[in-house]
Amino acid sequence: MSAQHGPTGARAGRGGWGRSGLFRTKTVEQSIQDTEEPEHTLRRDLSAFDLTVFGVGVVIGTGIFVLTGKVAKENAGPSVAVAFVVAGVACALAALCYAEFASTVPVAGSAYTFSYASLGELPAWIIGWDLILELALGCAVVAVGWSSYIRSLLDNAGWHLPQALTGSHDGGFGFDVLACVLVLALTGILVAGMKLSSRVTAVVVGVKVTVVLIVIIAGSFFVSGANYHPFVPPSKPAVGGNGLAAPLIELIFGFTPSDFGVMGIFAAAAVVFFAFIGFDIVATAAEETRNPQRDVPRGILGSLAICTVLYVAVSIVVTGMQKYSELSTDAPLADAFKAAGAPFWAGLISFGAAVGLTSVCMILLLGQSRVFFAMSRDGLLPRFFSTVHPRYGTPYRSTVLLGVVVAVVAGFTSIDVLAELVNIGTLFAFVVVALGVIILRRTRPDLPRSFRTPFVPAVPVLSVLASLWLMLNLPAETWLRFAVWMALGVVVYFAHGRRRSRLGQGETPTAPTV
Numbered sequence: 001m002s003a004q005h006g007p008t009g010a011r012a013g014r015g016g017w018g019r020s021g022l023f024r025t026k027t028v029e030q031s032i033q034d035t036e037e038p039e040h041t042l043r044r045d046l047s048a049f050d051l052t053v054f055g056v057g058v059v060i061g062t063g064i065f066v067l068t069g070k071v072a073k074e075n076a077g078p079s080v081a082v083a084f085v086v087a088g089v090a091c092a093l094a095a096l097c098y099a100e101f102a103s104t105v106p107v108a109g110s111a112y113t114f115s116y117a118s119l120g121e122l123p124a125w126i127i128g129w130d131l132i133l134e135l136a137l138g139c140a141v142v143a144v145g146w147s148s149y150i151r152s153l154l155d156n157a158g159w160h161l162p163q164a165l166t167g168s169h170d171g172g173f174g175f176d177v178l179a180c181v182l183v184l185a186l187t188g189i190l191v192a193g194m195k196l197s198s199r200v201t202a203v204v205v206g207v208k209v210t211v212v213l214i215v216i217i218a219g220s221f222f223v224s225g226a227n228y229h230p231f232v233p234p235s236k237p238a239v240g241g242n243g244l245a246a247p248l249i250e251l252i253f254g255f256t257p258s259d260f261g262v263m264g265i266f267a268a269a270a271v272v273f274f275a276f277i278g279f280d281i282v283a284t285a286a287e288e289t290r291n292p293q294r295d296v297p298r299g300i301l302g303s304l305a306i307c308t309v310l311y312v313a314v315s316i317v318v319t320g321m322q323k324y325s326e327l328s329t330d331a332p333l334a335d336a337f338k339a340a341g342a343p344f345w346a347g348l349i350s351f352g353a354a355v356g357l358t359s360v361c362m363i364l365l366l367g368q369s370r371v372f373f374a375m376s377r378d379g380l381l382p383r384f385f386s387t388v389h390p391r392y393g394t395p396y397r398s399t400v401l402l403g404v405v406v407a408v409v410a411g412f413t414s415i416d417v418l419a420e421l422v423n424i425g426t427l428f429a430f431v432v433v434a435l436g437v438i439i440l441r442r443t444r445p446d447l448p449r450s451f452r453t454p455f456v457p458a459v460p461v462l463s464v465l466a467s468l469w470l471m472l473n474l475p476a477e478t479w480l481r482f483a484v485w486m487a488l489g490v491v492v493y494f495a496h497g498r499r500r501s502r503l504g505q506g507e508t509p510t511a512p513t514v
Contacts, residue, residue: 023120026378026503028447031107031117035287040377040386042108042288043194043393048295048302050198051282054366055303057205057359058278060310061142064212065349067275068315069332075259076268077233078319081312083268088308090269090470091276093463094430095304096453097437099297102283103451104440106292109374110283110367111429116378118436118443121504125497127432128375129489134425135281135368136406141422142361143179143410149354150178179410186362187403190369193392194288197366204359209310211352215333215345216313222340223320233324235261248479249472257473270473275311277426278360279304280433281367293450365406369399379505380497424474424482430467434460 035041072080101114109116112131116124151161165177190197238257249255257267282299286292289299318327321336328335334346373395376386389396438457440447453459498504 021120022122022498024503025118025120025443026116026124028105028117028444031105031113034377035107037377040388041393042373042388042395044288044290045193045195046198046285046289046295048291048298050202051285051289051295051299052302052306053198053202053205054285054363055279055282055299056209056306057201057356058281058363059276059303059307060205060208060212061145061353061356061360063275064311064314065215065333065353066331067272068311069318069327069336070329071268071271072315072319072324073327073329073332075238075271076264077230077260077324078228078316079232079265080268080272080319080324081315083265083272084275084308084311084315086266086269087273087276088304088311090273090463090466091279091304091308092301093459093466094434095279095300097430097434097460097463098280098283099300099451100437100449100453101433101440102286102296102300103293104447104449106286106289106296107374108284108287108370110280110286110371111433112371113374114436115432118439119432121380121498121501122493123432125375125380125493126486126489127429128371128380129492130425130428130486131371132368133485134422134429135364135371136402136409138422139183139361139364139368139406140179140410142357142364143182143406144176146182146354146357146361147176147178147410149350149357152350153354175411177411180407182358182361183365183403183407183410186358186365187399187407189362190366190399190403191389191392191394191396193394194285197362201359201362204355204362208352208356208359211348211355212310212314215349215352216310216317218342218345219317219321219333219337222337222342223317225320227320227323232262232265233260235259235264238267244477244480245475247473248476251476252472270470272311273470274423276304276307277423278363279307280426280429281363284367284370287370297451365399365403368402368406369395372398372402375497379500379502380493382500424471424478427467427471428482431464434463434467 068080068084071083072078076083098110102110105113105117107113109128110131112124112128115127147166151166154161161177164174166174189200235258238259247257250257258264259267279300282303283296286296289295314333318333318336322332322339326339331346331349334349337343337345337349372381373386375381376383376398385398385401386395387397388394437453437460441456
């Protein structure tokens with residue numbers, strides 16, 4: 001498909017910031033045309049089923065075995081099931097926006113590519129820079145968590161790794177060799193091709209979902225109706241942090257959230273929302289999908305629906321097995337089975353969590369490498385990394401680079417504060433995509449959209465408000481760390497990306513404006 005030139009395109013190049021400006025936009029047609037360059041063409045191997053598996057694989061992790069009970073005890077009681085529904089609706093607002101963009105601009109890069117077509121180059125760079133941090137840290141954190149589960153299983157079998165190879169903890173220093181090896185192994189699988197990656201992911205996700213379903217069915221035999229009363233416990237003030245550890249909304253407005261009660265349900269929804277993070281990564285694989293206009297929306301919305309049902313079912317089981325006030329916060333579902341006299345199921349949960357984290361780590365690596373690849377193909381990062389493998393059709397250079405970096409980070413990472421950076425980065429991407437839908441509807445009403453977000457602009461506006469509300473509930477220190485990373489990204493853009501941009505050098509036309 002060729003890029004469109006004409007009076008409107010010329011006017012876009014001269015108006016506003018112009019071709020050398022910070023908000024120059026790249027036409028959707030040119031983004032699609034770039035995918036046809038022989039050295040930069042990704043192989044199309046994925047179906048709607050593959051994308052749904054990817055979505056379920058990255059969303060369902062240890063959170064389903066830990067977060068459900070933890071939030072029930074601390075925030076909502078048995079009504080945590082309602083909180084998951086509320087969070088699922090909030091995610092669905094963002095998912096509808098992602099589905100329209102992914103079907104309209106079926107190009108690698110997800111929110112980065114979408115914002116380049118609607119908001120401009122600098123916003124696109126910022127969101128791409130944000131996604132690289134989000135996915136890299138997310139993968140490192142998940143790899144460290146996987147390592148902990150594997151070490152626990154090895155300890156039960158009587159095999160013990162040397163302390164120096166188990167990572168940094170308790171003030172000591174070490175290298176987490178298991179986390180590092182996992183990332184490197186998954187990097188090799190991703191280089192070898194998307195079809196192999198999707199098959200490995202399908203097997204892992206199949207095992208993980210089977211374990212979840214077994215736990216739900218087995219746990220239902222230990223449910224007592226008395227544990228559901230009261231379903232919505234009486235409200236009480238929430239216990240928060242002080243200073244920069246306090247939520248930003250509390251520092252700005254003096255608003256103090258409450259736990260339990262009706263408001264506790266919404267407070268719990270703000271917490272469990274982060275258990276859904278990951279469905280957006282499905283959009284990064286749009287360029288490698290055989291029929292992206294049809295299959296990407298199905299993959300995004302289908303995986304979100306499946307994950308919501310599983311979360312609600314697990315939360316109902318765990319609060320029915322044990323009184324919410326007696327649940328543990330470290331491993332509530334496993335401990336609930338132990339309390340019920342069924343330790344076998346507790347061991348199965350640990351196995352399912354370890355297996356499940358493998359797919360989470362792989363898909364985070366996949367998403368990161370595709371964003372990096374798309375930015376490299378546009379010249380905002382070195383073009384060297386946008387060449388695909390002649391045999392496997394994958395962006396092997398960017399995949400290897402990022403895999404090695406993440407492996408080293410995982411080896412030395414402590415997971416205390418990194419997870420919150422992942423959360424704020426994801427919510428920021430949600431805001432950008434929702435705004436982009438509104439803008440592109442106005443600037444390019446002529447674009448063919450095989451999936452259209454309903455009730456525009458109402459749904460995108462609600463998505464922005466929901467994401468901003470959740471961001472405001474994050475600690476102020478998380479905002480500071482995020483601001484530092486964004487400032488560093490702006491420096492890199494002006495030092496390299498702006499001068500090397502293919503769009504800025506006139507290799508691609510700007511998008512027409514209205």
